[in-house]
Amino acid sequence: MNPSVLSASHINKYFYQPERFQVLQEVNFDVKRGEFLSIVGKSGCGKSTLLYILSTMDTDYEGSLEVNGQRLTGLSQDRLAAFRNEHLGFVFQFHFLLPEFTVLQNVMLPAQKLGKYSNKDIEERAYEKLRLVNMAEHARKPSSKLSGGQQQRVAIARALINDPTIIMGDEPTGNLDKTNSQLVFDIFRKISQENHQTIITVTHDPDFARGGDRIIEMSDGRVVKS
Amino acid sequence: MNLNLSLQIAKTHLLAKKRQTLIAMLGVTFGIAMFIVMISFMQGVNQFLEDSALDASPHVRIYNEVNTQRRSILDEQNPQADALNVVYHQKPKQQLPRIKNGLQMVRLIEQMKGVWGVSPEVSSQAFFNNGPIQISGIIAGIDYPRENRLYNLDNRLKAGSFQALLTNPKGIVVGANLARKLNVAVGDKVSVTTPTGGNLTLRVVGIFGFGIGTIDNTRCYTSISSVQEILGKDASYITDIHIKMTDPLLALPFGQTLRQQFGVYTEDWATANQAILAGKKIRNVMTFVISMTLLVVAGFGIYNIMNMNVINKLKDIAILKATGFGGKDVVAVFLWQAIIIGILGGLLGLLLGFSISYALSITPFDAGDLLSIKTFPVIFKMEYYVMGMAFGVITTILAGYFPSRRAAKIDPVAILRG
Secondary structure: OOOEEEEEEEEEEEEOOOOOEEEEEEEEEEEEOOOEEEEEEOOOOOHHHHHHHHOOOOOOOEEEEEEOOEEOOOOOHHHHHHHHHHHEEEEOOOOOOOOOOEHHHHHHHHHHHHOOOOHHHHHHHHHHHHHHOOOHHHOOOEHHHOOHHHHHHHHHHHHHOOOOOEEEEEOOOOOOOHHHHHHHHHHHHHHHHHOOOEEEEEOOOHHHHHOOOEEEEEEOOEEEEO | OOHHHHHHHHHHHHHHOHHHHHHHHHHHHHHHHHHHHHHHHHHHHHHHHHHHHHOOOOOEEEEOOOOOOOOOHHHHHOOOOOOOOOOOOOOOOOOOOOOOOHHHHHHHHHHOOOEEEEEEEEEEEEEEEEOOEEEEEEEEEEOHHHHHHHHOHHHHEEEEOOOHHHHOOOEEEEEHHHHHHHOOOOOOEEEEEOOOOOEEEEEEEEEEOOOOHHHHHHEEEEEHHHHHHHHOOOOOOOOEEEEEEOOHHHHHHHHHHHHHHHOOEEEEHHHHOHHHHHHHHHHHHHHHHHHHHHHHHHHHHHHHHHHHHHHHOHHHHHHHHHOOOOHHHHHHHHHHHHHHHHHHHHHHHHHHHHHHHHHHHOOEOOOOOOOOOOEOOOOOOHHHHHHHHHHHHHHHHHHHHHHHHHHHOOOHHHHHOO
């Protein structure tokens, strides 16, 4: 019923430092539109590495990657950057906001880069996304003045600003307490169900993973359970 | 690529680290300020040296060369190529250094295009006697108003006046060093003897100093008629014609024209002052080398700061890249910072450079009683400021470009994974 938005086939990846070592072996999977997918596995199983390949930031792999029906393997860095800008959103473990900018500016930046709307529209949309994560009242604060959980929610608003097809999270709750984790989970759950945006997260948190639609379990660079 | 957006990010980065920005700016400021001061001052010194040397010499001098070597009458009468004429011990001909029809020539040249002033002179070697002391020198009979137009004599005066030469034809204006050696002051008498034996007693009416040893040590001015009288010559006897042009560079072709037209010997200022011109070129090169060094040092300062800036911002660069900023955007962000630092620092540098130059130009400077300057010679020229700004901005952009390119090449994965 739902078309596939991401398909990875025959992904192999090697590390060369300190010696040649295969991190990912023949990874194949498809993700459907609106799906809430969690990738789990022990530390060092290659799940983060896989996520960064899916995110297009890591281009040093074998195999092929398609998102939205567009083949991304082999595109230039600048083309990939433009693609990420429009179709992918990111949430990282250590919240990573730009500390010199206000909350609102942080959320607006990717949209200003995309340049699809006027600055006024972008601001309106940014407020809308901030309301979604319950951070609208902090919009004018410098982002360095926020707590960890608050920063993570702003990061989610930033990931959503361009209405991307896929939102990726690298341990988005890894640094948060129970309450904040639950908050982040609820937001993800909501956007996947209401906006039909696809969520792919790497997580150690079994509760977080169980709450999603599907779990991919990895071990020693292979998908062991899907 | 969105230049406005990268400019906005650059501004935010600069304002967030105000102290670091200020220090980077001051590097450019001092570099450019010193560049301006250096070049204004050095060129001022150049100009001063050139002026003081060239002011005292004509652009073109017409004279008659006395040469004891001449063709014998036999050669002139019997000019066969295959014959050998031998004349032993040919005696020098009686020959005068006079310029034929000198005064008429002066009037003709005065009408010519590009001529600023013409002055006839009668000059002769002379001995100046004061009691038993004899000192050799040169006595020049001048037409005071004309000579003054050429050499600005009134400005060179240390005591007395040149005007007195007009009312008192038996007056003499003595070079400062010569006057000291003769121990004479205004009002004293000096006896002048020429090599041909003529003798005349003149009264000192003035003392001058050009600031050039060879002139102040030997030269005296008096009226043309006095010199003609000592030499026992008629009123049309002229030995030198000095010409100044409106543009010194016209002097070289003009001298050739005169040579062809009147059949006289001419000498132009460039030939007469080759050492000064060579010195000027060397000083110009030196000025530019030092100035460039200053700017390059400032450039390295900016390079260091920009490099540190990039390293401090690794995380931010990774985020920008993750959210879709391309390599060019990242280069633009950091290049903008360099450009802003360069332009603001540069403008401040121009201001500081001007202030220091101005302060220098009004600083009293005791050059001794010989030189005609009271303060340091400084030249103010728009050109230097434009040049300083241009070089400053170019250096900053270069110094900012390499760190920016490094920033663009950063792999976001390595940083985001921690």
